[in-house]
Amino acid sequence: MSENNSEKFQPAFCPIRHVLDRFGDKWSILVVELLSHKGRMRFSEIANNIGDISQKMLTVTLRSLEADGLISREFFPEIPPRVEYELTALGKSLIPPINNLLHWGQEHLETILNNRKRYEEKDQEKAKGKKAYS
Amino acid sequence: MSENNSEKFQPAFCPIRHVLDRFGDKWSILVVELLSHKGRMRFSEIANNIGDISQKMLTVTLRSLEADGLISREFFPEIPPRVEYELTALGKSLIPPINNLLHWGQEHLETILNNRKRYEEKDQEKAKGKKAYS
DNA sequence: CTGGATCCATGGGGATACTG
DNA sequence: CAGTATCCCCATGGATCCAG
Numbered sequence: 407m408s409e410n411n412s413e414k415f416q417p418a419f420c421p422i423r424h425v426l427d428r429f430g431d432k433w434s435i436l437v438v439e440l441l442s443h444k445g446r447m448r449f450s451e452i453a454n455n456i457g458d459i460s461q462k463m464l465t466v467t468l469r470s471l472e473a474d475g476l477i478s479r480e481f482f483p484e485i486p487p488r489v490e491y492e493l494t495a496l497g498k499s500l501i502p503p504i505n506n507l508l509h510w511g512q513e514h515l516e517t518i519l520n521n522r523k524r525y526e527e528k529d530q531e532k533a534k535g536k537k538a539y540s
Numbered sequence: 541m542s543e544n545n546s547e548k549f550q551p552a553f554c555p556i557r558h559v560l561d562r563f564g565d566k567w568s569i570l571v572v573e574l575l576s577h578k579g580r581m582r583f584s585e586i587a588n589n590i591g592d593i594s595q596k597m598l599t600v601t602l603r604s605l606e607a608d609g610l611i612s613r614e615f616f617p618e619i620p621p622r623v624e625y626e627l628t629a630l631g632k633s634l635i636p637p638i639n640n641l642l643h644w645g646q647e648h649l650e651t652i653l654n655n656r657k658r659y660e661e662k663d664q665e666k667a668k669g670k671k672a673y674s
Numbered sequence: 675c676t677g678g679a680t681c682c683a684t685g686g687g688g689a690t691a692c693t694g
Numbered sequence: 695c696a697g698t699a700t701c702c703c704c705a706t707g708g709a710t711c712c713a714g
Contacts, residue, residue, distance in 0.1 A: 475655035483714095507563075595697075677712105
């Protein structure tokens, strides 16, 4: 009985965990979103558009997205070399759900920031109250 | 001109970054998802359902979700004490976009895992090829 | 230009002990 | 039971140098 209560959130069973592990990093979703707007892009283009990503993290992110089949990588053996990235069909299928989430974020961002601010103020009051006692 | 190219992904300008910062951690989305299924839950209930979250991280996660106004926290001064968490209206509004993303994940998880596997194999072949040369 | 390889600092997050 | 406080480790990710 007690076994049946803990059904589907235990790490082993649930695919949700895989998804969250996949997009839990700061950059993956951002890169996908970026590529969805600009289409085909070069390495340095992506780096410049994001601004504050190190080239190491960009490389790692692109590799893992490529490994999952979300983006394609085309290498041009020119001098200087050129590499272009693009969303695959699978990658494109990810755009709608991502946009939903981002849209929700834009819609509620102000509310959330206000909530956060109020919460911090309440926290400081409590801290004051404690200090007044001692 | 060159300024106009880098429009909206720079950290300062874009609300997307706030969203990603908010949900970039491993646990927030999982807790929201869990609460959306079970409704009102106690601290230890959440911990048990997730399984492999430390009580520290659960506390931190719950606090930040509460700070953003996504969940409500009710404390019962009994002995032993009891605390119950629940999604707020704002928190509930987050369920559909999250479910979309998770649904996408479930649908494509197998494909992704296969892609990843094939990618690793290709990687190993390349490594072998290199060694054969030297 | 596009990375790979390495070194290294930071902080996220676990383990443990303690409190109300 | 539901945290808080502390210590501490290790992965994440930045900086730098090197290669094709």
